[in-house]
Amino acid sequence: MKKFLLLFFSLPLIFSCSKESNEPQKQIDENPIKINAIAPLQANKDRLIFAAEVLYLNDEKIESYGFVFLDEYGSFPEKEYVMSKALGPGKISFELPDFPSFDFNTVFGYYFFIKTDKQHYKSNIQKFQFSEITVNAQYSLQAKAGEEIVIKGDFEKLDNTYVLYDSYNMINEVAFTLKDKYTMSFIMPENYKHGETLNFILQRKQQTDLKSIGIASVKVLGEIFPPANYNMIVSDRLTLTGRSLSSGVQIIIGNRSVAYYNNLALQDLIFDQSGDSFQIGYFNGRDRVIFPEKIKLMRPLSTNFRLAESYAHPNTRAIVEGLTFDNYLFGYKASIGIQGTHILTTWDGIKSINIGNIKEGSYPIVIKSPFFDLVTESKVEVQNLKVTSINKDIGYRGDKFILKGNFLPSQSYFAFVGDAYSFVTVNKLGEATLINDNMIPGKLPVRVGYHKNGFPDYETQATDFFIETKKGEILDFYPKQAKIGDIIKVKGRGLYISSLLLGSTYIYNVLNVDDGFEFTIPYLMPKGKFYINIISGPTTDKVTSKQFIEII
Template sequence: MNMTQKDLRTFLYLSLISMGLSFCAGCSKSSGNPEVEKGNKEYIIYTTGFSNLSLNEVKLTGKIETPSDEPILDHGFIVQFSNQDGEKMPEETISLGKTTKTGEITALFKPKKIFEQGVSYSYLFFVRTEKNFYKSDAYEFMLGNLNAVAEEKYSYGSDTIKINGNFEGLADHYRLAVRGAMEIFSLPFTVSPDKKSISFILRASSDVYNSDQVQVSLVRKNENPRRFELNLAKISYLSRLKFTKKDYDYSDFLDFSVANLADSYYTIPNLYILINGKKFPYQKGLRFHDLPDFPEGTFKIGYMNGKDSVYFPEPFSLVQPAKDLVLKSNFPRVHPFSYIQYDAIELSRFFWSEVSGTVGGQEANVGYDYRTGLLTVSPGDLADGDYELKVFNRFHSYLSPKKVKVEKLKISSRTSVTGYAGDTLTLKGNFIDGMQYFMVDKNDFQVGMANAQEGVLNFVLNLYFKPEDTFQIGYYTPTAVFYKTEQVINYKSLGYTFDRFYPSKGTTGDILTVEGKGIGLVGTVFLGDQMINAIKINNNKVSFSIPRLPGKGKMKVGFSIGTDLYQSTDYFEYY
């Protein structure tokens, strides 16, 4: 068919009008009738069972499994009743109101009348939204002739548990189920002749600890327990402890063990050890050393298990040092702030890491070295006298049968001494045999030291003594603090002398001896211009082997102290 140009224009015009009308019609449908968003889901709900059924109440449980986008205006349970003939009775609704939660929902239902024996009841879970009303399948329950006084019980692992209630009609198609710390499918039980109680023995398995719990319930045999479950008792297990009595000191681990249930080296929930009324978490590594101070020397030992507090019948005492133990000391007496040491290996088990002490009732500085067994005692500023020595810690005590003799240091001899360098001077006083004393000048600079003999202190005028000065005598405390007497001793050092040498001539390898006051304190001598390390014979004599010298000839022998030079008047001939 041939179209004219006019016909073609008309066709195009009509086509454009048709397309415009179609577009407008689409706009009108979208704005006036919005579609429901794709992806909206319905609520999926169901009942999950009931529990705690008694004459007066029951706990109902439902679940919102899959949520929807619709807000929940109300949710809850509908309880349906029927009489013993099965006829439906008016139902009751438990309204729980709005919610946004999902998951398990519970409610406690108390009927207007008590639940009747042998009557069938059912309930369902519902969710109501603006547009929908969702209901789960019904779940049945029935209160027969069975009810129990559910209560918390305790067991030491082999006790007979008795539950009161009404157990008439309890036939063979019921069993006791146990769940919790251990699982038992069917536990044997007995019913009392009057049907008012049920009894059973629930022994603990090997992995049950103190405070572990189990739930014992009556369920029907060959039936899902959710259809019927009568909770009889929640049972908590209790430990019984055993304590082994023996000779303990404060550093020993106390020997506790669980006698009836599972034991552990570490703590067990709600299990405590009692010591004089104080409680400490049960553990194998418990020692008196780690516990707070106890003023008593005797201890009442027991335990708590979450219900009972039990004390062992006999009090317990720690072993103590022997009362007649006499310790051997290194010194016969001691100066204030000085120290005396005792060979006390017998006390090592009592005071190896914790020790205090008193001398004459006054606190003393006391230490014990478990490696050597030495007990060190340093008294304070006590007057001369004999004093009791007591050594103790929180749990042990030792009172020495032998008293400690304390004397202040006193110098009884002259207070002025004179001598040449190297001379041994003597002071008399109540010096303690074997004790070390020190000499300090007026600036507290140490100039000498010596070990005393009983009542006598011999010391050497060494090179640290000035030509003329004063000094005081003292000693160190165990804490390295220097304690000195008030007495001041004047001294005069006459210095050094060069007395002689022999032989008068010699060659390489020969021995040359030199004598002079204090020369033994110097250590080096001169042979001509050659400095030689000499061997000390005593404070006033040295000797040395003549080294190889350049050339031959005569030379002087000498030594120097500071800027002072001491030389022989004669010459030594080297050949």
């Protein structure tokens, strides 16, 4: 029994040990290592510097690497030079601490190798001959296109059988000058991008000759030319040209540096800076160049600004013309009087300015921005809404009344006759039409108003005028005799139908027309003579026809 229990409790432990890991396995890079031996950087009586390129490394563990020096004719055994620095992709060089005696006609060679835990990689064999020319080579120079590069050495054997190239592929020739037997010079070529490295090599014109001589490695530096125009507005784009340019060159404007691009929005470069002038230049890693002139922001003429209309009401929005603020300013604050304001642009390009709750008067618009301040010469005239006359003071509901005053065509207005909201349309500057919508007979005061900027809030002004609304009346109707289903046409004035009755029978099928209304004799209407009764308005006033209609 005890053995059975021991086996039973051991089983979970055995199975728990077989749990698999869910961690993702690292993919093994099976691509081979790629290496290439290139022409020696130096091969003369004083120095021998081998060179190679590591084009690709995989995940294999590197155990050793270096160069092997050999003689094409086997006059001395191969010699291996192991290097100790960490290896990475790119160009690599090694200066031999010693090398055997030689003559200038012997052909030598070397190759680059990498030994890993899996393979032994060998490059191509690079053949070379020692040169009679000794060069104090420069391998960390920087230069702009057009700059002169001077190299020292022993150039007594350098003649017109040699060509200077700007790369190991020996395609592009570069003119050079021998100043004396110890000094040569050449001009840094164009048509290369900032950050590229050019390797300058002397080689005989017959490229089968193995006496290539490295004289310099030069990093290309970009150069930006001064702007063609220093006077700009905020909405302009900054276009800069130069030589050997790439994003590695930094544009300096004001206190900001940004990567070079040939077309930049000026606004993006100065949005958080202040002042109306900004230094401009560039930095290419060696030179910090500031041009003698500064970018100067042009100011708009203060006379350019004007309202589209000659005045505006408080708490409205007025259309502006002339000055396009967005071209000259951004991040600005505007004010009229002591009230802050905003200049807005709608989808169709119309610009308007908010007029605050300010007293009547003439005010300039004051603009304050991080770049400059501006006070407009043209002033905003603020006028309260006024009605100076009305063409009549008695009429029916629905009648039109002509109001004179300081009405603006761009503004929407309304009126109250008593407490009845009435529509107002502007005919022209200073004139508007009120359509009386009052249903209560009697003489009531007129107020006019407009919606504020914060619609639906509104502003109203009392007037000195009253409108007397006469009770509606039925003038006529026809036909005077009708059958069930016939249409009756009614003419009248000031009518508003809450309920329509023929005698005491309610009529529901009613159509309003310009000078009255129409209705249909209902199916259940009894025969007889009946008056037309209209109940309208909150007072349930009744309007009754003077004649009756006979249902036959």
